[in-house]
Structure formats: C-alpha cells, structure tokens
Amino acid sequence: MTARLEQLEPPDILSAEFARDPYAAYRLLRDEFPLVWHDAMQTYVISRYDDVQRAFKEPVFTSENYAWQLEPVHGRTILQMEGREHSMHRALVAPAFRGKALQEQFGPTIRRNSRELVDAFRADGQVDLVDAFATRFPINVIVDMLGLPRSDHARFHAWYTSIMGFLGNLAGDEAVAAEGLRTKDEFEQYMIPAIRERRANPGDDLLSTLCAAEIDGESMSDEEIKAFCSLLLTAGGETTDKAVTSLMANLVAHPAQLEAVRHDRSLIPAAFAETLRWSPPVHMIMRQPSEDVELSGGIVEAGRTVTCLMGAANRDDRRFDRPEVFDVLRADLDGSRAFSAAADHLAFCLGRHFCVGALLSLFEIEVGVNDLxxxxxxxxxxxxxxxxxxxVFTRAPSSLHLQFTPAAEERP
Known part of the structure; x- marks a missing residue:
C-alpha cells in the first residue's frame, strides 16, 4: 500500500458529510476503495460499475438479505425469492405492467391523476413540485390502479412515508423502526379484507388481476398479494416520486436541454434515462453472495451482505464518457433498452430482479412531464x-420550489 493510501480513510456512508455530497465520496470509493467493509452496517460496500453489474446479474449474488431488510415491514415479497419460485411469481404479476396492457387498462387512471394535480397549481405561477405533485402522483395512481377508494389517497401517502422511513433507517433509529412496524400492521388490516372482497367480487382493477392470476394451477395467497401491494407502494412510489423531482430539477438547471425536451417530447424517455444514471432515485441496494466472490479490491465471503452503490457505479468513468455531465443526448446510454433488464444504467437493477414496474414508471414520467x-x-x-x-438510501431534493409563467390551458 502506498503512503498516500495509508493516509486516506474510506468515506463513511452514514456520515453527515456523505449525506451532503455523496458524489465526491463515490469518486474516492471507486478510485481508491472499490471494496470496503463498513463495520456499523456489517456490510461490504462496492462502487465500481463492473462490480455492481456483476452483483445484479450473476446468480451467486442472492437476495437473501431481504429476509431481514424488507420482510419485517412488507412481508415476504418477490424480491427475496429465487429460482422457480421467483420466476413463477414474476410471471404472475408481470403481465399487468407490460406496455400495451398497462397503457390500455390504466392509462386513463394515470392521465387523470396527473391532470388533477397539475390543474390544482397551474394558475399560481409558483409551486413546490415535491409537495404538490411528485410525492402524490405515483401513490394516487397505485391506489386507483388497485381499485381502492380515492378517499384513501392521504392514508396511503402516510403509509408510504412511514415504510420508506423504515427502509431508509440505516442508522437504526428505534422510533422510526417501530413506526414502520405499526404501519405494516395497519396496512395488513386494511388490505387483507380488501383482497378477500375482491376475490369474491372481481372487477377490472389491478387488485382483481392479482387475485385472478394463475399459472399451471399456482396463484398468490392473500398474504403474498398484500406483500406485493406493500412493495408496489414503496418501490413504485419512491422511484417515480424522486425521479419526477430530479428530472425536473435537472432540466431546469440545464435550460438548453429543458427547451429541447419542451419542443421534442419524444426526448422525455431519454431525459428520464439520463436522470436515472446521473441522479438515481435509489442509490444503494444490497445483495448476499452464496459463496466467496472476488471483486475489485478483494474477496467477499459467502453470506456477507454487499451494499451496491448504484449512485457511484452510474458515474464510473470506466463505463461512461464525461460521467459527471448531465446530457439527455448521451451516446453511451442506449435509449432502446433503458427500461429493460439490459439497461446501461443500474438504477432499476439488472437481470432476473430488474424492476417489474419500470414501464409503469416510464409511462407515469411521460404523462407527468408532458402535463407539467x-x-x-x-x-x-x-x-x-x-x-x-x-x-442516502434514496435521494432527491426534498423540495423543489419553481416559479413559472402559466401556459394557456388547452383541453382536447
């Protein structure tokens, strides 16, 4: 080890300094500490693109860590399943989130929710986009897709906030953890009767679709459907919430790119993909190898948790040209596969655990940004x-105060 490295300390991902600016820490981690043990979290931390990509794609890296990370607040979900069980459950839920079925069945719901939220502030000339739109839009959409009462939007928003607090509680705050567990109980008490009622009286909503889904005689239990709905609430809500916020902040900060997108709305997916690379909603996800694995910087022992820093890997200059630059026309980010399991960015994971709701998120972003x-x-x-x-775990501006000139309202 060189004298210079002996004087360096790896950044602490739980420190206040890291929370203020993780990107500077990411550079140091990638260059000097590509594999580092974080004792407080009992996890290895990896930050280079190739290593994170391997952790998402290679079968040796399992999702067994979700048994302690997610199951306490969600129940057992598809994320912690492997092998045939995972394939079967993914096949049961995935059809509802594919492009054509998604747009035809739920397109009107998504468009209505976006328009209602935008109409509430479009004449004001100013808005906190986080409070007025970003945090509410995806949660309202999920509630309506499930066919649950619209009067419960606020209740689901509170549950979403509590569960995300639990999942992002890296420092182990006991009050935050207790609140998350209370929310799990409340959510279960609400959802299980709703699931049973929908089995008896199916409709054309997502909850009915999940209840009726069957492949080779296998279907999901009430508990499994409840767990998936809990996962959808947070995974679907958090990614879209923070993506809308970051995408709009990125465009406003780059006026020429904002105007390019305004005049060519077909660039919205490219702006979304670049936002997922440059400022992803989720900055870290964990995996657990089933056997010893060699990565950049050393060996990860079987059964140890690995924290994959997507926020660092997505800015790795070993993979991307000018990675610190936001560019919606970036040549090394293939838009044709940006929302598939073969994406260049790592924001939605890759391989078998690629986000099942990626196309839902894309559709919401296209509708929402167009309306904005x-x-x-x-x-x-x-x-x-x-x-x-x-x-730290998820990241975006906590508020986005914008001023604007109201556009003339045009109705179809």
Missing part, C-alpha cells in the same frame, strides 16, 4: 439555484 411542460413556461428555480439533494 404543457402547464408551465419560463420555468426557473424560485431561489435562483438548484435545491440540494437529500437522503
């Missing part, structure tokens, strides 16, 4: 500068 750009012209930061990001 239709409603607002001359968009600028109210404080004159981009807001800081917040969060």
């Amino acid at each position: 750009l239709d409603a607002m012209t001359d968009i600028r930061f109210a404080d004159g500068a981009p807001p800081p990001e917040a969060g």
